Amino acid sequence: MHKLRNGSQATERPAAKPVSGSPGWFTESGDDNKPSFPGADWFNHNIAEFQNALAEMGIPFNPDSELNLASLVTKIYDHATVSSGTHIMNIDAIARIGRATQFDIAGSLVILSDSIGDGEGATSLEKSFPRLVQYALSDVQAGGYGADNEVIFNWTSMGNVALSGQTAGNSGPIQRSQIIGTNGTITVIRSNATKIAFYFDRTPTSGMVEIRQNGVLLSTIDCSGTARKTVLSEYTNIVAGGASVQFKVINNPVEFLAIVPIKDNSKQPNITMNMRMAVAGFNSSDFLVSPDQLVSIGECGAIGGADSIYVLAFGTNDIYTSARTPTEFVENLRTIGETLQSFRQSNVIVLTVPLIADETIFPPAISGYTHADYKDAIYKLGFEKKWVVVDHSNLRFKERNLYIDGIHPNDRGHQILATNLLYCLGMTLKKPLSGVISEAIAAKSDSILYRKRADLTTFTGTTIREKTLTSFGVTSSDFITGIYLKWKSSGVMIPIEHVQNFTTGKGIQVLRSFSGAEYSVAKLFYSSPANDGAGFANPQGPLLSSITEDETDVEVIVEFIRSSKIT
Numbered sequence: 001m002h003k004l005r006n007g008s009q010a011t012e013r014p015a016a017k018p019v020s021g022s023p024g025w026f027t028e029s030g031d032d033n034k035p036s037f038p039g040a041d042w043f044n045h046n047i048a049e050f051q052n053a054l055a056e057m058g059i060p061f062n063p064d065s066e067l068n069l070a071s072l073v074t075k076i077y078d079h080a081t082v083s084s085g086t087h088i089m090n091i092d093a094i095a096r097i098g099r100a101t102q103f104d105i106a107g108s109l110v111i112l113s114d115s116i117g118d119g120e121g122a123t124s125l126e127k128s129f130p131r132l133v134q135y136a137l138s139d140v141q142a143g144g145y146g147a148d149n150e151v152i153f154n155w156t157s158m159g160n161v162a163l164s165g166q167t168a169g170n171s172g173p174i175q176r177s178q179i180i181g182t183n184g185t186i187t188v189i190r191s192n193a194t195k196i197a198f199y200f201d202r203t204p205t206s207g208m209v210e211i212r213q214n215g216v217l218l219s220t221i222d223c224s225g226t227a228r229k230t231v232l233s234e235y236t237n238i239v240a241g242g243a244s245v246q247f248k249v250i251n252n253p254v255e256f257l258a259i260v261p262i263k264d265n266s267k268q269p270n271i272t273m274n275m276r277m278a279v280a281g282f283n284s285s286d287f288l289v290s291p292d293q294l295v296s297i298g299e300c301g302a303i304g305g306a307d308s309i310y311v312l313a314f315g316t317n318d319i320y321t322s323a324r325t326p327t328e329f330v331e332n333l334r335t336i337g338e339t340l341q342s343f344r345q346s347n348v349i350v351l352t353v354p355l356i357a358d359e360t361i362f363p364p365a366i367s368g369y370t371h372a373d374y375k376d377a378i379y380k381l382g383f384e385k386k387w388v389v390v391d392h393s394n395l396r397f398k399e400r401n402l403y404i405d406g407i408h409p410n411d412r413g414h415q416i417l418a419t420n421l422l423y424c425l426g427m428t429l430k431k432p433l434s435g436v437i438s439e440a441i442a443a444k445s446d447s448i449l450y451r452k453r454a455d456l457t458t459f460t461g462t463t464i465r466e467k468t469l470t471s472f473g474v475t476s477s478d479f480i481t482g483i484y485l486k487w488k489s490s491g492v493m494i495p496i497e498h499v500q501n502f503t504t505g506k507g508i509q510v511l512r513s514f515s516g517a518e519y520s521v522a523k524l525f526y527s528s529p530a531n532d533g534a535g536f537a538n539p540q541g542p543l544l545s546s547i548t549e550d551e552t553d554v555e556v557i558v559e560f561i562r563s564s565k566i567t
Contacts, residue, residue: 002063003047013048016041107308107347108273109133110301112287112336114314116355116417117278118157121408125157129409132418134274150274151300152188152259157278161259162187165249171201171229172257173277173297175289179255182207186247186256193261195235196245199300200256202231207252211236214243223254229292230257230299258300273303283317283324284332294336298343307346311390311421312336315354316407319374323365330377337387351382352421353391358398358406390421450478453486456554469558478560486555 003009017039026036050069054061111117111130119128134150153174155161165184169177180186188196200206206223219236238245240263247256260273277297279286287293301308312333318324324332337349353375364370375393382389395416397403402413409417452472459467 003051005063013044014040016044107306108275108301108303109309109311110275110277110297111311111313112297113276113278113311114282114317115278115280116316116408117276117313118154118280119278119414120280121404122411122414127411127414129414129417129421130274130276130278132415133421150261150276151303152261153257153275153277154279160189162189169255170289171255171292171296172199173293173300174279174282175286175293176279177201177255177257179253180247180249181253182249182251184249184253186259188245188247188259188261192240193238193263194240195262196238197233197235197260197262198247198256199230199232199258199260200254202226202228203255205252207254208250209233209254210248210250212246212248213238224252230296232260232299232303235262257296260303275300278313281317281321282314283322284314284329284336285322285324287314287336288332294339298340301340301347302343307344307348309348309350310337310340311350311352313352313421315352315374315378316357319354319364319369319371320357320362320407321365325366326369326373326377329374330381333378333381334385337385349385349387350421351378351387351389353378353389353393355392355395355397355407355409355417358403361406392417392420395420451557451559453555453557456485456551456556459556467556472558474558474560483559484557486557487553488555489553 026038028035030036051061111133113130117128117130119125119131122128125131131150152161153172154176155163155178163178163180163184163186165181166178166186167181169179171177178186186198196211198209200223202223202225204224204227206225209221209223210217211219211221218238219234221233221236223231223233247259277287277300287297297310301310315329318329318332333351337351341347341349354371356371359371371393375391379389381387395402397409397413397416398406402409402416404410450473452474454467454472
């Protein structure tokens with residue numbers, strides 16, 4: 001509702017008058033046979049409600065426009081429904097994870113993953129998708145500190161850690177603890193952090209740890225006490241960009257789980273911590289080895305004392321090497337997600353649909369199951385639990401030569417994965433991220449995601465109606481990340497593959513032809529159930545009961561990534 005501008009308005013909002021009676025409805029004739037009247041207070045309340053809603057989403061009010069409310073609805077939709085293969089498949093899900101004001105950015109970003117998350121295929125760890133995500137988020141939130149806030153769990157893959165006097169343990173989030181014997185050391189070779197700590201398993205006989213930098217003893221930490229898994233030590237101030245930091249064990253062995261560097265003294269622990277819990281060869285069962293493992297993951301993720309995002313970025317091995325059925329895989333996802341959410345109900349769980357491998361090299365491990373079976377199971381779980389689902393399977397890595405070996409992404413592939421995931425995080429994090437996330441992605445991965453939409457009624461033709469992807473703004477060098485249908489009356493979003501029926505030719509389908517790895521021709525077409533231009537094909541998938549058959553209610557959304565700087 002607009003403020004008054006007819007000369008009768010007040011500059012400042014007047015104080016509200018005393019209310020009378022209980023809240024009620026307008027009537028033509030009340031107890032005294034007189035109609036209800038709103039009064040200035042009622043109008044002022046409505047103006048304030050409207051203005052506050054715009055301000056909450058960062059939309060400046062334009063008194064000369066009648067599109068303010070439309071802009072608000074579009075902004076909410078863009079934040080909370082679909083971003084780059086990210087599907088919140090029901091409006092109910094938006095209430096918990098889509099509203100920007102409901103997520104405290106002080107928590108951790110925890111990526112549980114396999115060899116892809118551990119950087120396999122990238123030419124360096126700096127170019128892996130978790131590190132690119134960390135850079136983009138840190139640029140926005142913490143001044144560009146990037147990897148200086150990444151907790152070190154996988155000692156062998158980080159490249160800036162040296163160990164002596166160690167034996168391998170089997171504790172902690174990824175079961176890769178290091179038991180450092182007396183006089184043994186852990187040296188963090190490179191760090192721009194300003195504080196540092198470590199996770200360890202405490203026992204009555206654990207030793208002490210001396211922390212030194214440039215030969216100077218900074219602190220001594222006693223690790224003995226009542227037995228407890230996953231204990232965070234006190235933080236020690238260090239010189240950013242100074243000499244290496246050394247942890248030396250004295251008296252008795254200490255079992256280390258992770259090293260925790262912190263860049264910003266003033267914000268610790270109220271900043272996003274980056275946690276990459278990734279090991280080559282891991283499948284979903286490897287995060288369920290012992291009862292203590294998920295507890296350890298949750299303890300580490302709760303370092304900031306606030307809501308955290310847990311990204312379950314695995315599944316490639318479940319499909320292609322470890323022979324997990326879709327049911328087994330999705331039940332593992334359920335156990336992991338429900339357990340992590342039980343520690344803090346407002347934690348955000350992000351499921352990911354894995355990439356489709358080059359199946360001429362890596363066919364699914366269990367004959368009779370396809371990648372689509374796993375994808376459907378993930379979607380159904382996400383819909384049931386109202387968890388975010390990020391779909392990487394539409395990125396066409398094989399066709400676009402984004403693999404080094406048919407299953408591990410190259411540098412460009414890691415950039416595309418980071419971009420896909422970042423748009424999901426842009427929805428669920430605090431709203432300042434949403435305004436600059438595209439700039440962060442452009443700076444770090446040189447990729448921007450675009451979303452274009454058109455009413456189904458704008459498709460040309462009668463029984464078969466078509467619209468070229470070019471008309472949506474797609475070019476031959478763009479990456480199609482997803483095509484969706486939105487029912488405007490209910491807000492339901494459905495990926496295009498859930499409204500396809502290739503047997504009967506009904507639904508929305510995509511035709512592509514390629515010249516090498518590029519699009520040369522691509523179009524969408526609509527075929528009605530009776531082939532007479534009336535009605536809408538019954539969708540395949542879990543949302544059948546949530547849609548209408550009125551094609552005027554349907555909007556087609558095309559999302560694509562444009563990498564303008566990558567060659």
